[in-house]
Every structure is written in C-alpha cells, then in structure tokens.
Amino acid sequence: MRQSKLFVPTLKETPADATVASHVLLLRAGYLRPLAAGIYSYLPLFQRVIRKVERIIREEMAAIGAQEFFLPALHPAEIWKESGRWEVMGDNMFRLKDRGGRDMCLGMTHEEIFTAIARDELRSYRQLPQVWYQIQTKFRDEARPKSGVLRVRQFTMKDAYSFDLDQPGLDKSFEDERRAYCRIFERCGLSYVAVDAHSGAMGGSASTEFMVRTDAGEDDVVHCASCGYAANVERGESRGPSSAAKGGVAGPTKAFPTPGVKTIEDLARPPHGKPPEQQLKTLVYWADGALVIAVVRGDDELNEAKLQTASGAQVLRPAHPEEIQAALGARPGSLGAVGVRAGEQEKIRRIFVDRTLAGLSGMVTGANEDGFHLEGVDVARDLAQGTLADLRKARAGERCPRCEAGALDVYKALEVGHIFKLGTKYSEALGAQVLDAQGKEIPIVMGSYGIGVERIAAAAVELHHDADGIRWPASIAPFHLSLLPLQQQDAAVAQAAEKLYEDLGAAGIEALLDDRDERPGVKFKDADLVGLPFRIAIGKKSLAEGKVEWKARGDAQAELVPLAEIVSKAKQALGKAGAFSIVG
RNA sequence: CGGGGAGUGGCUCAGCCUGGUAGAGCACUUGGUUCGGGACCAAGGGGUCGCAGGUUCAAAUCCUGUCUCCCCGACCA
Numbered sequence: 001m002r003q004s005k006l007f008v009p010t011l012k013e014t015p016a017d018a019t020v021a022s023h024v025l026l027l028r029a030g031y032l033r034p035l036a037a038g039i040y041s042y043l044p045l046f047q048r049v050i051r052k053v054e055r056i057i058r059e060e061m062a063a064i065g066a067q068e069f070f071l072p073a074l075h076p077a078e079i080w081k082e083s084g085r086w087e088v089m090g091d092n093m094f095r096l097k098d099r100g101g102r103d104m105c106l107g108m109t110h111e112e113i114f115t116a117i118a119r120d121e122l123r124s125y126r127q128l129p130q131v132w133y134q135i136q137t138k139f140r141d142e143a144r145p146k147s148g149v150l151r152v153r154q155f156t157m158k159d160a161y162s163f164d165l166d167q168p169g170l171d172k173s174f175e176d177e178r179r180a181y182c183r184i185f186e187r188c189g190l191s192y193v194a195v196d197a198h199s200g201a202m203g204g205s206a207s208t209e210f211m212v213r214t215d216a217g218e219d220d221v222v223h224c225a226s227c228g229y230a231a232n233v234e235r236g237e238s239r240g241p242s243s244a245a246k247g248g249v250a251g252p253t254k255a256f257p258t259p260g261v262k263t264i265e266d267l268a269r270p271p272h273g274k275p276p277e278q279q280l281k282t283l284v285y286w287a288d289g290a291l292v293i294a295v296v297r298g299d300d301e302l303n304e305a306k307l308q309t310a311s312g313a314q315v316l317r318p319a320h321p322e323e324i325q326a327a328l329g330a331r332p333g334s335l336g337a338v339g340v341r342a343g344e345q346e347k348i349r350r351i352f353v354d355r356t357l358a359g360l361s362g363m364v365t366g367a368n369e370d371g372f373h374l375e376g377v378d379v380a381r382d383l384a385q386g387t388l389a390d391l392r393k394a395r396a397g398e399r400c401p402r403c404e405a406g407a408l409d410v411y412k413a414l415e416v417g418h419i420f421k422l423g424t425k426y427s428e429a430l431g432a433q434v435l436d437a438q439g440k441e442i443p444i445v446m447g448s449y450g451i452g453v454e455r456i457a458a459a460a461v462e463l464h465h466d467a468d469g470i471r472w473p474a475s476i477a478p479f480h481l482s483l484l485p486l487q488q489q490d491a492a493v494a495q496a497a498e499k500l501y502e503d504l505g506a507a508g509i510e511a512l513l514d515d516r517d518e519r520p521g522v523k524f525k526d527a528d529l530v531g532l533p534f535r536i537a538i539g540k541k542s543l544a545e546g547k548v549e550w551k552a553r554g555d556a557q558a559e560l561v562p563l564a565e566i567v568s569k570a571k572q573a574l575g576k577a578g579a580f581s582i583v584g
Numbered sequence: 585c586g587g588g589g590a591g592u593g594g595c596u597c598a599g600c601c602u603g604g605u606a607g608a609g610c611a612c613u614u615g616g617u618u619c620g621g622g623a624c625c626a627a628g629g630g631g632u633c634g635c636a637g638g639u640u641c642a643a644a645u646c647c648u649g650u651c652u653c654c655c656c657g658a659c660c661a
Contacts, residue, residue: 012610012622013596017654037653092660109661143585143659151660207661218660317659418661450661486620521621528621539620
C-alpha cells in the first residue's frame with residue numbers, strides 16, 4: 001500500500017480526553033475516531049488489525065473443528081424472555097420497538113439464538129458434538145464506557161458455542177476451546193493468564209477468564225507466584241486475613257450507646273475504640289425480590305460476586321436505605337444480624353456470615369437501633385441462624401489458598417476472553433433436546449466461549465508501545481513494514497523504493513510505502529507512531545553504496561543492508577516474528 | 585445513577601473572574617527557500633464560542649435550563 005493513497009490521519013498532539021495508552025495512540029496514529037461515548041469508527045489501519053486478529057481466530061477455530069455462522073444482531077424480545085434474560089440483562093441491553101410495537105433488542109451475546117437453532121435442528125445424539133461460532137458485532141449499553149476501545153457499547157466478539165451429549169463431552173469441548181484461546185493470545189503477542197472466574201449473568205458451573213496484566217484493565221486478579229494459582233478477585237480465595245481477628249472478652253452481649261457513629265472508622269475511634277478487626281460489618285442486599293444479610297469482618301470488604309454465588313441470586317443489588325429501615329428498624333451504621341430471624345416468612349430471607357468469622361467471640365456489631373451497638377457478640381452463639389460462606393474479598397499479601405508457601409499478589413488486568421461451561425441452563429430454558437442412544441430425550445450440554453476482538457488489539461497496544469508510538473506484534477500489525485524513501489524527489493531513491501516495494505510484495509510482504517513528499521523527520525515520526533514491526537529506510541547516501549537501512553521498531557540502531565539482500569532479510573525477520581499465518 | 589471536570593476554527597488551548605464586533609500554536613491553501621528525526625519566510629481560507637431561553641444599549645463572558653464528552657465511584661458475560 002502507498003501511504004499517499006491510504007487514509008492515516010495522524011495527530012501531533014495528544015487528544016485531550018484520552019488517558020490510557022491504547023486510546024491515545026490509536027487516535028494519534030490514525031486508527032480510530034470517536035462517534036459517541038463508547039462507539040468508534042475504525043479507520044483503514046485499524047480495520048486491517050482487526051482483520052488480522054480475526055484471521056488468527058478463524059484459523060484456530062478451524063483447527064478445533066468449529067464452524068462459522070453469521071447470526072442477526074437484531075433480536076425479537078421473545079427469545080430473550082424464554083431464557084429469562086430479557087429481565088436479567090436490565091439496562092445493559094439496548095432495546096427498541098419495531099413499527100408494529102413489538103419489543104426488540106440488539107444482541108449482547110448469542111446463547112439464545114444459537115440454542116434456538118440447536119433446538120430447531122438437532123434431533124439425535126448422532127449429530128453431536130457441534131461447535132458453532134461467529135464473529136459479530138455486539139451491543140451493550142454500558143453504564144460507563146471508558147478507556148477508548150477497552151470498554152465500549154459496540155464491539156466485535158468471536159463467540160463460540162459447543163453442543164454435547166454429556167458432561168465428558170462438554171469437558172472435551174471446553175478443553176479444546178481453552179487450548180485454542182491460548183494459541184490465539186500467544187499468536188497475537190499477548191502475555192496473559194487464565195484465571196478462575198465468576199460466571200455472573202451467564203450462569204453455568206465453571207468459567208475461565210483470559211486476562212492481560214495491564215493497569216488499563218478493570219478487573220483485579222489474585223495471583224500466587226509460587227504455585228500459579230490465579231483467579232479473578234470476584235472468585236479469588238485466600239487463607240484469610242493476615243492480621244488475626246481481635247476477639248474481645250467472651251460473655252453476654254450487651255448494648256451500648258454510640259450516638260453519631262455511622263462507620264467502622266467512627267467506632268474505632270475514641271471514645272469507643274473498637275478496632276475494625278473486632279467489628280462485624282453488616283450489609284443488606286436485595287436478591288431476586290428478597291432481602292439477605294451479609295456479615296464480614298469490619299476491616300474486610302464484601303465481595304458481591306461471592307454473595308451472589310452463596311445466595312444463588314440472579315439479580316443482586318445493595319438494598320435501599322428505606323428497605324433496610326423497614327426490615328431491621330435501623331439505618332445503615334447501626335445494623336447487625338444478632339437476633340434477626342431469617343426465613344421465607346421473615347423480612348430477611350437469609351443471613352450469610354463470612355467463614356473467617358467462625359468461632360470468634362467478643363465481637364461488636366450494630367444493635368438495629370440507631371445510635372446503639374452490641375458488644376460481646378459470639379458468632380457461634382449469636383449468629384447461629386446464619387450460613388457460613390466465603391464472602392470476603394481476598395487481599396494482597398494474604399496466604400495462597402492452594403499452596404502452603406505463597407503469598408497472594410493482586411493486580412489490574414484486562415479481560416480478553418471468557419469461556420463458560422453452561423451445562424443445560426439454556427438448552428432446558430429453550431427446550432433444546434436430542435434423543436440419546438437409548439431413545440430418551442435429554443437436554444443438550446452446552447459451553448460458551450467469547451473473545452473480544454478489539455480488546456485483543458488494544459491490549460497489544462497497552463503491552464507494546466513506547467514514547468514514540470505503537471510497537472505492534474508482527475502477527476497483527478496492519479502492515480509488515482514501513483518503506484521510507486527519505487528523499488522522494490531524488491529519482492534514484494524513488495525508483496529504488498518502487499522497485500523494492502514491488503519485490504517485497506512479490507515475496508508476500510506487506511510494505512507500507514511512504515511515497516508522500518514529506519521531509520525525512522515527518523516520515524520517521526509517523527512510522528514510529530503507526531508502529532509497524534520493521535522499517536526499511538532508503539537514503540540517497542547509502543543508496544549510492546547500494547545499501548538501505550533496516551531496523552526493527554524497538555531497536556535503537558539501524559543496520560545497513562545491501563539492497564540485494566534486503567528482501568530475504570525481511571522475509572526471514574518477519575517469519576521469525578510470526579508475521580505469516582500458519583496456513584497462509 | 586452519585587461526585588468532579590470540560591464544551592471557543594480540523595487538533596491543543598488562551599480569552600470568561602471585571603460584558604464592548606473572537607485569539608495563539610499546530611494543521612490546511614498558494615508562492616518561495618529548504619530536505620536524515622514532526623523546517624523556515626510571506627500571503628491566505630476557515631469559528632452560529634454545544635444548544636435553548638433570560639438579563640442588558642450590548643453576552644464567548646452574567647443567570648436559568650438542557651445536551652454532549654472525559655475522569656472517579658456504583659454497575660458490568
């Protein structure tokens with residue numbers, strides 16, 4: 001491609017409202033332009049990157065026998081109502097009505113649609129397993145789009161679905177997919193970690209997320225360097241707080257006045273002086289229409305995902321102050337679970353107590369009367385109606401739940417892929433069944449596997465860039481190398497560049513020929529910004545000696561290479577860098 | 585949804601407090617000189633100051649409302 005014909009609107013200055021590296025650089029280097037919050041136009045360079053990522057994905061999907069579909073983005077409400085997710089998805093779903101007033105939505109994911117096809121078409125166990133996928137635009141009305149293309153409202157996803165007869169079949173499909181994901185991320189130049197994850201609104205029994213470590217990410221990963229244990233903090237466990245709980249003196253519970261005390265910190269200060277480790281934090285949640293209580297230690301944070309798992313709730317949110325007041329008779333700040341009855345007929349459905357609290361006594365908690373707290377609380381005695389569960393958020397420095405030695409590290413990461421063992425949740429909801437070998441009708445066992453295409457590209461930029469611009473992995477760079485005639489007006493230079501451009505093309509190398517009549521400095525700057533993995537510069541001085549300059553994007557020094565050898569050198573370097581497709 | 589910030593030429597921003605006919609740098613056009621790390625000189629083109637009301641002789645500037653964007657949080661396969 002000739003740069004004079006390619007639309008690459010580079011920016012000298014950093015756009016004011018971009019903060020993360022990938023956002024800044026993709027805008028500056030002429031890959032992206034915003035249309036609205038979380039909605040971007042992909043300019044020619046970005047489109048090429050996306051195509052390359054998709055190609056790698058297609059190759060790896062083909063390698064595990066997956067078949068590509070293309071499904072509608074516009075869905076009728078009925079199918080989402082069948083699975084129950086018309087409600088579950090809430091405000092995150094873009095909804096609209098057609099001219100006849102029928103409810104429609106834009107697809108956020110495609111379990112329902114693929115499952116409907118399976119239901120309508122799959123009849124026999126002989127047709128299984130099937131692995132179906134598509135690469136489609138997804139729509140999610142994110143509450144807060146941010147960080148350029150990292151969190152958006154319209155994006156491209158590869159989503160695959162497996163249909164198996166039984167659990168062992170699903171296990172195999174899941175493992176195939178997991179390995180394909182590893183190859184995809186490796187080929188795209190991403191270092192990543194596969195972690196245990198929370199399944200959230202997807203449901204299902206197990207899920208693994210693929211995370212790229214970067215401060216631009218929005219998830220926290222709990223990781224043990226000793227044994228490799230890794231989990232999303234939503235799921236992450238630990239052997240408990242590093243500071244021991246400070247139980248007070250055992251004895252009967254006793255109320256004491258605490259006027260004005262609203263927080264754990266208030267109660268820790270004089271005149272009360274109850275350290276957070278000795279306090280019980282009581283939180284009330286609304287879970288599928290009922291209220292539940294979660295109790296964690298005063299210095300711990302409740303992990304909502306864990307509460308969701310423990311309670312089995314589909315929809316979970318903090319209860320409103322009015323709801324809390326009506327149920328417990330006090331406002332947040334003076335809440336406690338002691339003496340609260342739980343059950344189907346009660347105002348509180350269930351009480352969950354973090355398992356690290358088991359056996360503690362002499363604790364302090366709210367008295368369910370504004371301005372009063374209780375001391376001398378014995379968890380086993382006074383919270384016996386509660387269910388012990390892992391509820392607390394694991395923290396850095398705590399001991400690894402899996403190995404004896406390790407201490408946990410917590411870091412920011414970006415989710416680039418997520419694979420789920422769905423089981424029969426969707427096949428049962430939508431009635432997707434087949435006859436097994438005994439002629440019995442059984443629900444299909446499903447898995448679902450997603451990859452964010454733009455996120456792969458953006459993650460690559462987050463991981464590979466410097467002060468001058470992007471440093472694309474060769475496999476997904478929009479072109480293989482920049483070809484820079486430094487003096488476009490010099491006939492010898494221009495001709496040599498043209499000849500080399502043709503030779504490179506004939507060798508299967510994608511060169512971006514900067515044939516613009518620009519000064520060398522401009523070409524160097526733009527080339528660094530755009531970030532192709534290699535650069536060939538043709539200057540008149542070295543050309544007179546029959547040489548051109550070769551440089552990898554990250555190298556400090558260029559190397560002079562005889563013109564006759566440059567094509568084979570380029571081919572070799574690109575091959576080594578993984579620029580060429582396996583099947584290509 | 586809560587908190588904070590910002591909307592002035594394509595981009596980055598000044599002007600607003602203290603109202604008086606809209607500016608700079610970059611980018612763009614033309615001519616000239618340049619030509620190995622975002623050149624220089626000269627001459628140009630381009631802006632309903634987000635939008636709608638209001639106050640005033642007069643509003644980018646003051647007031648009210650509203651929209652949009654960004655950041656933090658809540659939320660989120």
